[in-house]
Amino acid sequence: MKTQTLKSVFCIALLTILSIVLVSFTKSKGEIKETIVNKTTRHTLHKSIDVNGLNIFYREAGDTxxxxxxxxxxxxxxxxxxxNLITDLSVRYHVLAPDYPGFGKSDQPTIKEFEYTFDNMSTIIEGFLEKKNVKKYSIYLMDYGAPIGFRIAAKYPKRIESLIVQNGNAYDEGLKDFWIPIKKYWNDYTVENGKSLEGFHSPDGLKWQYTHGVQDVEKISPDNWHIDLQHLTRPExxxxxxxxxxxxxxxxxLYPEWQQYFKDHQPPTLIVWGKNDYIFPADGAYPYKRDLKNLDFHLLDTGHFALEEKGDEIANYILKFLKKNNIK
Known part of the structure; x- marks a missing residue:
């Protein structure tokens, strides 16, 4: 009888210790556990929506x-x-990523039907947000996404909760050597000057954009430029x-207007910039410091498409930045 009692006491003590250890482990690993659970339950949805008569493809994930x-x-x-970033951010946020007309899986109206300008692209994104009934949002601005997003932000400053800028330009200092042949095209709009730019969206030109300035080329999947070629090789x-x-x-x-928006409205801003980018070099990142007071600034040792090599690092910066600014 005494032996059974001792065994019972021992079992209870052991279970108590295991419970304490489990609770402690769960607390210490709570964030990791939450991330793992959410990553397995938060799926990215692939959708389309009509915006101004165009079928716009987009990816959506997270709690609305x-x-x-x-x-x-x-x-x-x-x-x-x-x-990948969508999965990382959707653990805590509602994430939307549309394709512009003529890009990805969105409609590609002919040039006669649709004027391919940055004004029109921003109008489409405005319409997309309206259709999705999104009133306030943060914007991740990369490359073309910067002039499209800054148009919207300057127009509707009260809707913007924060800016996340990744190799997206808003200053003259950011237009360096890469832009010399493009500026020639601006100043002398001829077929010949346009022809010299076509190499940027050739297979070799695409590969260069993804791999130039990275630390390890083997980390960059060739699927990237092969997928891009699916829309780049469509007629017209x-x-x-x-x-x-x-x-x-x-x-x-418009750069002065956007800079004035920064000064007047001071949106919380995160810079995560591939510093080895030849297209938008780090020269274009530093000037943001002149105009923005609430600025987190990070130069990353990678190239133009920084997410391909530094995606986890960028996701962590974003989550910490948003939490710090009480966007949760």
């Missing part, structure tokens, strides 16, 4: 009751560039890309 993060992609890619898409190159000139005169 949470703050929204709008991810705006660059040239020559699509929302595919955010495939070459002409669409040249039209966007030419229209980029309209962004430069």
């Amino acid at each position: 009751s949470k703050p929204t993060i709008l991810l705006l992609h660059g040239y020559p890619t699509s929302s595919h560039m955010f495939r 898409n070459n002409e669409i890309q040249l039209a966007m190159f030419y229209d980029y000139r309209t962004n430069v005169p």
Whole structure:
């Protein structure tokens, strides 16, 4: 009888110790556990929506009751560039990533039907947000996403909760050597000058954009440029890309307006910039410090498509930045 009692006491003590250890472990690993659980339950949905008569493809994930993060992609890619970041952010946020007309899986109206300009692209994104009934949001601005997003932010400053800038330009200092042939095209709009730019969206040109300036080329999946080629090789898409190159000139005169928006409204801003980028070098990142007071600034040892090599690091910076600014 005494032996049984001792065994019972021992079992109870052992269970108590295990419970304490388990609770302690759960608390210490709570954030990791939450991330793992949510990653297995939060699926990215692949949808389409009619915006101004165009079928716009987009990726969506996360709880719609949470703050929204709008991810705006660059040239020559699509929302595919955010495939991993969407999963990382949707643990705590509602995430939207649309494809622009002529990019990714969205409609590609002909040049006669649709004027491929940054003004029109921003109008489409405005319409997309309206259709999704999104009133407040943070914006991730990368490459082409910067002039599209800054147009919207300057127009509707009260809707913007924060800015996340990744190799997206708003200053003259950011237009360096890469832009010399493009500026020539702006100043002398000829077929010959346009022809010299077509190499940027050739297979070799695409590969260069993804791999130049990275630390380890073997980490960069060739799926990236092969997927981009699916829309870049559609009939008339070459002409669409040249039209966007030419229209980029309209962004430069707006830089002072966007800088004034920064000064006047002081949106919380995170800079996560691939410092080895030849297209938008770090020279374009530093000037944000002049105009923004609430600024987190990080230069990363990688290239133009920083998410491909530094995605986990960028996701962590974003989550910490948003939490610090009470966007949760």
